[in-house]
Structures are given as C-alpha cells and as structure tokens.
Amino acid sequence: MMAFSPETHAAAAEIIARYPAGRSRSALLPLLHLVQAEQGSVTTEGVTFCADTLGITQAEVGAVATFYTMYKRRPVGDYLVSVCTNLSCALLGGDEVFARVAERLGVGHDETTPDGSITLEHAECLAACDYAPVMTVNYEFYDQVDPDSAVAIVEGLQAGERPAPTRGGPLCSFAETSRQLAGFADERPAGVAGPGVGEPSVAGLLLAEAAGWRADQAPAPLVAATPPVAGQGTGPAAPAAAPVPVPAPASSERKGN
Ligand code: FES
Numbered sequence: 001m002m003a004f005s006p007e008t009h010a011a012a013a014e015i016i017a018r019y020p021a022g023r024s025r026s027a028l029l030p031l032l033h034l035v036q037a038e039q040g041s042v043t044t045e046g047v048t049f050c051a052d053t054l055g056i057t058q059a060e061v062g063a064v065a066t067f068y069t070m071y072k073r074r075p076v077g078d079y080l081v082s083v084c085t086n087l088s089c090a091l092l093g094g095d096e097v098f099a100r101v102a103e104r105l106g107v108g109h110d111e112t113t114p115d116g117s118i119t120l121e122h123a124e125c126l127a128a129c130d131y132a133p134v135m136t137v138n139y140e141f142y143d144q145v146d147p148d149s150a151v152a153i154v155e156g157l158q159a160g161e162r163p164a165p166t167r168g169g170p171l172c173s174f175a176e177t178s179r180q181l182a183g184f185a186d187e188r189p190a191g192v193a194g195p196g197v198g199e200p201s202v203a204g205l206l207l208a209e210a211a212g213w214r215a216d217q218a219p220a221p222l223v224a225a226t227p228p229v230a231g232q233g234t235g236p237a238a239p240a241a242a243p244v245p246v247p248a249p250a251s252s253e254r255k256g257n
Contacts, residue, residue: 004049008038012053015183025054028064030182032071037178041072069124070181076119077112078173079157081105082136083150085122088129093146097133098122100147101154118157119174130200131166138177140165143198169194 011034016027028050035046042065051058065071072080083089083098098120105113105120112119128134131143135150142153143166156163162171169191172180180186199206 004035004038004045008034011179011182011184012049016053018183025056025060028054028056028061029068032061032065033178033182036071036076037175037182040075040077040174072119074110075112075116076174077117078175079118079137079171080139080174081118081120081154081157082123082126082139083120084124084126084128084132084134084136086125088125089133092133094133096147097135097145097150101135101150104151104154113158118154130203131198137163137165138172138174139181140169140171140177141167143167165194167195167198 012027012031015030015034016024019026031050031053032042032046035049036042039046047058047061047065050056050061054061066073081101083094083101085094085098089097102108102120105118107113107118107120109120109122123136126134126136126141128141128143131141133145135142135145135153137153137157142150142163145153153163165171169186169188172186176186186192
C-alpha cells in the first residue's frame, strides 16, 4: 500500500474527531476528498486507506466512491473544467461551449490534456441554471459563458493564469479544492471575499417585493383543491380549482420608491 503523507494521516484523524465516538464511518465522504487531494483521484490505495482508517470494507468504500461524480477514478489535472450540458445550459448553447473547449484542449469527456494540467468533463446540472450556460473550474463558477469566453478561460489556464470566477473566491488547484471539500478552510483572506449571490438568483424575490407579495398573504395551497387523476382514489372528483389571481407587479411599491 502506498504510504500517504503524515499530513494526510493527521488530517484524517482530525476529520474523524469531528464525529461522535463509534460513528467514524460517517467521515468517509470528507476522507475520500482528502485522499483525492493527495493523489489526484481516489486510487486503489486511497480506497484501502479509507477502509483501514475507518474500519470498514473496501467494498463499502468503493460503493460510495463510485456513486458520487465528484470522486474521480482517474487522475485529474490541476484544473477540472466541467461544462454543463444539461437542459437549461443545453438550450442556451452548452453543447457548443463543450465542443469548442474540447477542440481547444484536444481532449474529450473525462480526459486530461497530455501535460496533465487540465481535465475536461461534461457535467449534469451544476445548480446554476439561472446563470446558464455555466461551466466550473474546480467547482468555481463561470457564469453565462459562450464558446469564445469559455475558450478564453481555458487558454488562461494553459498560460498559467487563474481567471477570476464570476462568483466565490479566487481559483484554487484541484488539490486545494479537494482539501477544502474535506472540510479544511480556505486560508486565503480572499477565499471568502468574492461575490456571492447574483441578481438572477433573487429575481423571484425582487419580483415579489415589486408586487408587494407577502408569504403570510399567500392563497390556500393549490394541492388541496387539485382534482384527483381519473382512475386514482375512491371518492368523487373534486371541482376544478379556481384560477389563483396573480397581481401585476407594481414597481411603485418597491422598497425605496
Ligand atoms: S442545467 Fe446547467 S446549471 Fe442547471
């Protein structure tokens, strides 16, 4: 078994100590990120390390490591570029973004550039549909990219730069990000200083404020008035729900106006 560094052993002990006695197996997820931080993927040695450290079987570790997409079975470069090609992003050009980035890097899905620096992957929804199409580098967001801007980002990476993400802190290496995902804080002051929520994420809130909508004035739950589907249930069909009136936004009611 390949020896992990003393730092990784110490970090593993620190992670396990966060959990109640007798519940150390709950530390598996951060421990997998930890071994990935040292080796660039969850290797056979990493699986064995987690199993031995937590007193569980390699099969149990493997079952978890192969279930979640953030645990990599092949070495990842310094930068993991994930291009979302799920529905919202696909409708707005995500596939073309992926194709152009793949062409520029000369690699396809789940492949790494020959110099070992950049790994590319298709990603399912990255939970940022309000900024579609999006891509991430080491899980930091680059919002509303297009093929040209996405290629410019990976060209920056190839030139040794770290293009600033749209939100969040400055870019880290994959190893640094993996260590943070294991539960160790980003030591950089700027790491938590970047922009957080953007306007698309609060568009509904702003609309509600503009319209003067309040949660305690919401209409009765629609589900209570929804008629049963034919063939389901035993009682008579309930009358169709009356349409719920939707007030028009009144910009004059916005705060500050
Ligand atoms: S579909 Fe791309 S972020 Fe949701």
